[in-house]
Amino acid sequence: MRTAISFVLLLSTAFAACNQAGTTAKNDSTTTEEASTENTIAGCYHKISGRDTAKLSLVIDDNKVNGTLEYRIYEKDKNSGVITGTLQDNILRATYEFQSEGMKSTRDVVFKLMGEQVYEAQTDSLNAEGLPVFNADAALLKFEPTPFKKTACE
Template sequence: MKASIPILIFVLAILSCKGPKEDSPIDVAFSPDEEHAEEINTECFRYFGEKDTVLLTTHVDGTNITGTLDYSIYEKDKNSGTIEGEIRDNMIIAEYTFQSEGVTSKRQVVFKNTEEGWKEGFGEMKSVDGIPVQVNIDSLDYSHQMALTPVPCD
């Protein structure tokens, strides 16, 4: 037993001297670093009108979506915040947490991918757990002109 302890220590010392494991070329090719993954999954969209601007930045992970959403609508309070939700049936359905005049609020937002770009849907809303949500997502109005189109992310 006493003779096996020095052998065990010797074997452990040899194993620890192997150095760091190098990834195979296949592992490297199919495992992008975090910075590269951010570039792949991040997209930016903007509506720019005469006096109105809406900017949406999205990060997509499968069907989950997070990002930022900023509104600057003429003669209305600016608001800026984050979205968290999902992509379903060519739509973004998300909870929008935003700041406006120093107050934090939440509401549901729904954007549909149309031929013109991403358009926010508007319709009757109700309060669920204190958060305004759309009563019927299938009957939202997208007939307005504020289409968010792709732009380079800053």
């Protein structure tokens, strides 16, 4: 009889410990999800320059950035795709993978985030493949005068 009672007590103690561990793990994951949600920022931006337009949407999670970018240059094919990069000191350095004229291409892009506006960097030069090259020193980057302005996301 004592053995049966001891066994039941042992099982109930083990069961209680397992339940507490499950609760703790559940609470920890909830805390992690809330923390990551707090560090995530999303925004949409639109730029109009003459008859040319561009749209940019960003999701910033700590220093990692993902989003979409679309250019509609007047009387030319549009190009649209995704950007993936990192944000450091309000400078976004990203890779832009896009479709244009039925072809898939990749190039680097750089943006400066300033409050409700985003400025696209002008390229310093082109490499041997004709792709833009940007200065590694953020202080030496030059930016387009017309910014992307924050808008409601579609």
